[in-house]
Amino acid sequence: LDAYSQQFAAEAGALADEVLDIGCAYGIATLAALQAGARVCAADIEAKHLAVLEGRVPPALRLRLRTQVAKMPDTDFPDQAFGAILAARVLHFLTGEEIERVVAKMHRWLQPGGKVFLIADSPYVGPWYKAAPEYEARKLRGEAWPGFQDNYAQFLPAGTDPTQHPKVINPLDPDILRRVAAAAGFEVEKAAFLPGTMPNSPANTPAGVIARKVPARQR
Numbered sequence: 001l002d003a004y005s006q007q008f009a010a011e012a013g014a015l016a017d018e019v020l021d022i023g024c025a026y027g028i029a030t031l032a033a034l035q036a037g038a039r040v041c042a043a044d045i046e047a048k049h050l051a052v053l054e055g056r057v058p059p060a061l062r063l064r065l066r067t068q069v070a071k072m073p074d075t076d077f078p079d080q081a082f083g084a085i086l087a088a089r090v091l092h093f094l095t096g097e098e099i100e101r102v103v104a105k106m107h108r109w110l111q112p113g114g115k116v117f118l119i120a121d122s123p124y125v126g127p128w129y130k131a132a133p134e135y136e137a138r139k140l141r142g143e144a145w146p147g148f149q150d151n152y153a154q155f156l157p158a159g160t161d162p163t164q165h166p167k168v169i170n171p172l173d174p175d176i177l178r179r180v181a182a183a184a185g186f187e188v189e190k191a192a193f194l195p196g197t198m199p200n201s202p203a204n205t206p207a208g209v210i211a212r213k214v215p216a217r218q219r
Contacts, residue, residue, distance in 0.1 A: 001028060001029060002206060003208075004117050004194060007117065008115075009033040009035075009038070011084060012083070012084050013035075013038045015083040017083030018038075018081070019040055019086070020082045020085045021040055021042050022044075022070060023089070024042040024043060024044045024053065027049075027052075027053035027057075029086055030053060030065070031057065034057065034064055038064065039064045039065075040065050041067070042067045042068075043067070043068045043070035044067075044069065053065075072090065072102045077109045078109070079109065080109070080110065081111075082114060083114050085106050085110060086117045087102075087106070087117070087118050088117070088118075088119040089121060091120045093166050093168075093170070094170060096148065099172075100183065103118070107185045111213070112215035113213065114212070115211065116210070116212075117208070118209045120172040120208075121172075122147075122171050122173055122205055122207040123136075123147045123173065124193075125205060126169075126171070127155040127156060128147075128152075128155045135147045135171070145176070147170055148170045150167070153165070174207045177207055177209035178209055185214075186213060187214045190210040191207075191210075192208060193207055194206050
């Protein structure tokens with residue numbers, strides 16, 4: 001787990017309210033939060049991922065876990081349903097408009113005072129790190145989504161089946177995550193590049209933000 005996901009798990013364990021791990025994959029963060037004492041809704045686009053997660057959860061923790069198939073940005077939850085939300089390594093698979101839409105939804109889903117933890121692959125991680133100079137030039141020109149690439153296949157090694165990968169990729173940096181969170185109404189607490197956790201590229205640095213939903217009386 002990266003540092004922000006670790007913080008999510010630790011803080012979730014101290015909350016009485018349910019928390020959301022959206023785009024949870026096989027549930028590494030969900031397991032950490034459950035072990036810390038949290039009640040977790042684990043959501044992912046793949047039912048198979050959720051089945052693997054459910055099989056990994058010790059019997060003593062299962063009563064504090066529920067799972068739900070969910071596809072961002074279309075999925076929805078009730079307003080103020082969660083005490084904290086984690087979206088780790090998933091937003092970069094969405095377009096800019098989709099990212100803005102789902103982060104605005106997260107603001108609704110959170111209880112006042114709750115935190116959102118967003119971690120996304122940056123232009124310096126994954127096979128698209130080769131396009132980092134292009135990203136930097138586009139950012140200097142003021143483009144809103146300088147890392148967006150509509151042809152993911154161009155970054156894949158020869159012989160790789162492109163149908164097994166996304167069609168687009170939209171790597172993000174801390175400045176973009178900060179902007180999106182603030183536009184959704186969050187108060188940003190932290191925004192930074194994070195030390196990498198997977199040795200799969202020459203420069204493995206995801207981006208992260210931690211932001212808080214400010215209660216109305218404090219605005």
